[in-house]
Amino acid sequence: MSDSIKDYELLKSEIRKHDHSYYVLDNPQISDAEYDSLFLKLINLEKKYPKWVSSESPSQRVGISPVTAFSSHQHAKNMLSLSNCFNDEEFFDFDQRVNKSLNSLVQTKYFCEPKIDGAAVSLTYLNGILEIGATRGDGETGENITSNVRTINSIPLKLIGLKDIPEVLEVRGEIFMPKDEFTRLNKLQEKEGNKLFSNPRNAASGSLRQLDPQITKSRPLHFFAHGVGIAQGISFSSQEEVFKKFESWGLPVNPLNAIAIDLDDCIKYFEKIDKNRESLNYEIDGVVYKVNNLDDQNKIGEIARSPRWAIARKFPAEEAKTKIIDINFQVGRTGVITPVAKLEKVFVGGVNVSNCTLHNIDELERLDPRTGDDVVIKRAGDVIPQIIKVIAKDKNRASKVKLPKLCECGSEATLYHAESWEVRDHQTLIKKLDSVYEAKDFIKNANKGYTLHKVQQRAAFLKCMGGRSCSARIRGSFYHFVSRKAFDIEGLGKEIINRFLELGYLKDLQDIFSLENYAEEIEELEGFGLKSTKNLILSINSSRNIELHRLIFGLGIEEVGETTARNLSNYFKNIKKLMSTSFDELITLDDIGPRVASNIMQFFEDDYCKSVVLKLVPHLKIKNPAEISQDSALSNKIVVITGTLKELKRDELKNMLIDKGAKVSGSVSSKTDYLIVGANAGSKLKKANELNVAVITEDKIFSFLDEK
């Protein structure tokens, strides 16, 4: 059979369609092998008929040899830069200016987008074929980086579809590097002894300005379109329509874009994006509001190269400068004594910060902060604030912070290093392990007469040597026990716990449930009275009805967080079984590594801790998980979550699934029963499709959970 150019064109458009499904929609329709065979067919045809090959062929993404310099490119329409606002009021002012210039009394609709922190580019398509890719430059003239832009798989070389393809179209957008790819790239850079990139934005713009397109191709870049420059042969009526057209042409647009019908909607949009910021796989630094109606945009116009019809609402600065008032040491419930800097109050990352932990003694040594010094504080997302830089006072600098010799309980405070264990064959190191249990196990199984040696890791901590009877530790364990995710006892705050400890009403955790015996005394205390005493007793009594996982979490076992507590609860189903478990059994559980398993073993092997648990149990009515979900259809099913969830936090969903008896795993395999996908799902979705794993989209999660 002879080859026809028509078949060649059909083959190209089929490959283009699959590229779009894979790189833009994240929803591949065929397997990698099938794709490869289509691509091979294309290459073979092009070898046979070199005259057929044109620049928009999927085979032509890379092929241009390195250049010595970039030529300049004049944008047909200037690339504008947005003005910023930082709070609600400034945004309301912007809205007023918009309404004033439109002479309008009705509420303007805004198109809202996350503001990607990447490199701005302009792509010129002539009759649907990518001709030029250029950097923003000074807004009028940029650099022609076409050969590099062509290597980015999510940018179509030819727009898909046949309808409404404009003669000339400038697509404006942002090229960026996803966060996970950035981490991977930096690891590789480090391994190869190259310079590390300071952030994904620098990595993206650095990659785009490589003279050799092969290097750009090796960098994992992605693109979102966000606007038009010049457009000939087509007209749009709204921003919304522009994006719909972009999508139909196969240009990637951000799935989080939305229309806001009023100011309230705009603010809610900002808050939602801010809340989900950390879970997105790309860096954003705010949101953008654009007047949706394009006629209105034209009426409002621009000023000094900024559109007056759009504004960026920036997230609060994540770094701020302040001063150290004092540095003191706080004892936590594990006995670790942590240096904490007391700061002049500063607003950073959206909250007021007046304390900042220095984590450990090495960090204290490294930063050498002193009272009176200026410091730069960073607070990103929900991460606790940290000191990233100390600006030493030039004159009369305070002396270096001295480590306390004693814990506040009076016991000795000593420096210790986290332990790890080495298995040796005489002097030869065989294996290094974090857990003594695992090390002993290893030696037993090897049966070669290996020996066990304790070694200390570098990071130094200061620890109270008073053991579990340290008053500061006990106080910390009370704080944890009554906290929201544990027993959630309202009315038993830190100050009240401190007072009850001083007065001797509380000594060990179980004493909380005998506080009623002191009701008369408590009633007489300052700030109490009949009503608040009654309320306190009531909330203590209602907390006796406790889910097993809350009890486990509340015990404050080192490194046993909420999720681990749930896993333990679902597996052991009652506290006695957990107490008599073994190290070997624990490490078979998901999420539990040797170190956490060791912590659990040590906790229940400690006489004091064990006695507290045994004394607690008679006061409680423990709800074991078997009673919560007896015959859930999700019981023992393996579920994987991927992509960005809009409505739910990933942890919340995970806990809901665990409560239904499901096992939540991190990777898709043939054993996976369900894959739950949010936006921007990647390789996991692809694999799930290949393995025929049932896929649940985010909008179906609740009906899925209800059914099960």
Ligand SMILES: [Zn+2]
């Ligand atoms: Zn102590």
